Amino acid sequence: MSESAFMGFVHRRRRGAELFLLVLSLVVGVGAYACVGIGTEGKVPTDIIRYGGWLTLLIVACHVTIRLTAPYADPVLLPVVSALNGLGLAMIHRIDHARNTDYASSQLLWMTLGVVLFIGVLWLLRDHRRLQAYTYTSGLAAIVLLLLPLVPGVGREVLGARIWIQVGGLSFQPGEVAKLLLVVAFAGYLVVHRDALALAGRHVLFVDLPRGRDLGPILVMWLISLGVLVFQNDLGSSLLFFGLFLVMLYVATERPGWLVVGTAMFIGGAYAGYLAVAHVRVRVEGWLDPFGHASAAFQLIQGMYGMAWGGLVGRGLGEGSPYLTPLSWSDFILPSFGEELGLTGVMAIILLYALIVERALRTALVCRDAFGKLLAVGLGVVFALQVFVVIGGVTRLIPLTGLTTPFLSAGGSSLVANWAIIALLLRVSDHARRPPPEMLAAESDDADATQVVSLR
Amino acid sequence: MSELTLLLIRFAYLAVLWIFVLSAVSVIRSDIFGARAARQEAERGTARRPRGRAAKKAKPRRGDPTNVTIVEGGQSGEVVSLAQAPLLIGRGSDAAIRLEDDYVSTRHARIASNDDQWYVEDLGSTNGTYVGSTRITQPTTLTLGSQVRIGKTVLELRK
Numbered sequence: 001m002s003e004s005a006f007m008g009f010v011h012r013r014r015r016g017a018e019l020f021l022l023v024l025s026l027v028v029g030v031g032a033y034a035c036v037g038i039g040t041e042g043k044v045p046t047d048i049i050r051y052g053g054w055l056t057l058l059i060v061a062c063h064v065t066i067r068l069t070a071p072y073a074d075p076v077l078l079p080v081v082s083a084l085n086g087l088g089l090a091m092i093h094r095i096d097h098a099r100n101t102d103y104a105s106s107q108l109l110w111m112t113l114g115v116v117l118f119i120g121v122l123w124l125l126r127d128h129r130r131l132q133a134y135t136y137t138s139g140l141a142a143i144v145l146l147l148l149p150l151v152p153g154v155g156r157e158v159l160g161a162r163i164w165i166q167v168g169g170l171s172f173q174p175g176e177v178a179k180l181l182l183v184v185a186f187a188g189y190l191v192v193h194r195d196a197l198a199l200a201g202r203h204v205l206f207v208d209l210p211r212g213r214d215l216g217p218i219l220v221m222w223l224i225s226l227g228v229l230v231f232q233n234d235l236g237s238s239l240l241f242f243g244l245f246l247v248m249l250y251v252a253t254e255r256p257g258w259l260v261v262g263t264a265m266f267i268g269g270a271y272a273g274y275l276a277v278a279h280v281r282v283r284v285e286g287w288l289d290p291f292g293h294a295s296a297a298f299q300l301i302q303g304m305y306g307m308a309w310g311g312l313v314g315r316g317l318g319e320g321s322p323y324l325t326p327l328s329w330s331d332f333i334l335p336s337f338g339e340e341l342g343l344t345g346v347m348a349i350i351l352l353y354a355l356i357v358e359r360a361l362r363t364a365l366v367c368r369d370a371f372g373k374l375l376a377v378g379l380g381v382v383f384a385l386q387v388f389v390v391i392g393g394v395t396r397l398i399p400l401t402g403l404t405t406p407f408l409s410a411g412g413s414s415l416v417a418n419w420a421i422i423a424l425l426l427r428v429s430d431h432a433r434r435p436p437p438e439m440l441a442a443e444s445d446d447a448d449a450t451q452v453v454s455l456r
Numbered sequence: 457m458s459e460l461t462l463l464l465i466r467f468a469y470l471a472v473l474w475i476f477v478l479s480a481v482s483v484i485r486s487d488i489f490g491a492r493a494a495r496q497e498a499e500r501g502t503a504r505r506p507r508g509r510a511a512k513k514a515k516p517r518r519g520d521p522t523n524v525t526i527v528e529g530g531q532s533g534e535v536v537s538l539a540q541a542p543l544l545i546g547r548g549s550d551a552a553i554r555l556e557d558d559y560v561s562t563r564h565a566r567i568a569s570n571d572d573q574w575y576v577e578d579l580g581s582t583n584g585t586y587v588g589s590t591r592i593t594q595p596t597t598l599t600l601g602s603q604v605r606i607g608k609t610v611l612e613l614r615k
Contacts (some may be wrong), residue, residue, distance in 0.1 A: 341469075353478075
């Protein structure tokens with residue numbers, strides 16, 4: 001399938017195009033900050049030079065790192081991320097201003113950490129295939145991370161979900177990092193066992209069931225993570241992991257039967273959850289009839305009023321009242337944008353997410369090794385599902401479940417993890433788009449030196 | 457600040473946002489066409505040379521390798537023609553060169569050519585592919601007689 005791409009299809013580096021887009025993305029990000037100042041105080045904020053300078057510095061550092069370590073990487077990913085991050089910072093600042101909180105500066109700090117991690121991943125990980133060696137390690141690490149919040153003393157419960165850990169003054173959501181590790185673990189496992197999963201086994205109804213020993217380890221890994229999440233009351237993340245597992249299994253084995261089985265399992269599980277868990281029932285009722293359950297669905301109703309007030313072109317940054325919605329700076333940041341930038345702005349934001357997913361899938365198509373393909377698909381699916389679940393939730397397309405909007409929401413763990421995801425995607429895409437072999441003459445003079453078979 | 461200015465700023469900002477989105481899309485678009493242009497250029501390049509790829513296939517140059525021979529290991533002596541390149545080497549059933557060797561991955565490596573050179577590329581195998589005594593990390597050119605070791609098997613390009 002990639003044979004034709006391999007032979008006559010040359011990708012250009014496109015670093016100049018990336019720089020151009022980065023400049024535009026900074027105009028979007030810093031411009032939003034200026035607009036917020038104008039909308040709330042009637043003047044451009046005085047610290048715009050400091051803020052803009054810091055943002056520019058971070059983005060330039062990313063760009064230089066890409067030029068040095070991944071010259072063929074995708075030119076669109078970083079600018080899109082930079083624009084989204086800038087928009088998020090501006091909106092958080094805007095809500096801070098109304099509520100006298102200070103989430104924006106900690107968000108900027110987390111973004112700096114995210115960028116450091118991004119640069120670190122690109123510098124240290126020169127070939128994504130190395131990660132394949134850590135299949136089980138990362139699977140185990142993911143499960144340990146997911147279990148951490150349940151440990152007394154370290155874990156902390158916020159708003160009914162026990163998904164936080166607190167060490168010293170820092171709180172962190174380990175689940176955000178776990179999703180990255182799980183993608184690596186799934187990809188590494190499936191790439192080795194996909195033939196066995198697809199071919200060996202019995203045929204039941206219209207699905208080929210694989211042998212237990214092939215599916216076993218991954219099923220155990222996945223059930224543990226799902227169980228932990230359900231136990232912690234984190235519905236959004238369990239949905240995310242379920243979908244991720246299903247899509248990766250489907251992509252690896254090319255059996256559409258998995259989707260049928262998965263959807264049936266999902267419908268069964270969701271219905272059982274609706275009957276058994278009060279928490280779920282509240283969410284579903286709030287989704288079907290928010291005005292009939294006004295106290296439970298207060299947040300949802302506020303968000304919808306906000307978006308309606310924003311209309312087609314919005315109130316203008318700093319001129320609406322998005323701060324009336326609870327959590328308008330994190331889970332409900334999209335309705336805040338809907339109020340201040342209108343449908344026009346929200347469509348642009350959703351399109352930016354679509355571009356990220358498109359670039360990830362494109363990378364998977366172009367990539368030459370199966371592990372890279374699965375990794376890119378997995379990371380793209382994490383993004384797509386997360387955006388779908390959270391935006392679908394706040395716009396009442398599906399029942400509301402708490403998940404962060406990548407790069408926009410206030411929340412350090414999610415921001416840092418997403419920067420790492422983008423770094424990994426860029427690493428894979430650099431590998432995938434690099435033109436076919438720069439012919440390196442093999443040294444044949446030492447052909448009669450001792451040859452060592454590495455046995456493992 | 458007057459209402460009009462605020463209105464203008466609001467629309468200007470939305471315009472900037474969409475200009476960004478549209479330029480990102482246009483970079484993606486030019487990425488597709490850029491790649492195609494590169495291929496056309498490559499085709500033009502081969503057309504300029506009278507001995508294009510097709511011509512060469514019909515009449516291989518003297519001194520070009522024509523087959524892969526297994527020189528060591530359980531299947532030593534087997535010969536596979538290079539005519540159906542690229543050749544997949546591995547333990548799987550779809551491999552052109554199928555090796556019954558525990559140290560070989562299902563899809564282990566690939567031998568392919570780009571017009572005038574042959575190279576071998578490791579496909580993410582467990583035990584690696586060696587050219588000479590070095591484990592390769594990227595596609596590596598092969599010349600007549602260079603030995604490729606995969607598991608316990610050694611392959612060689614021959615005339």
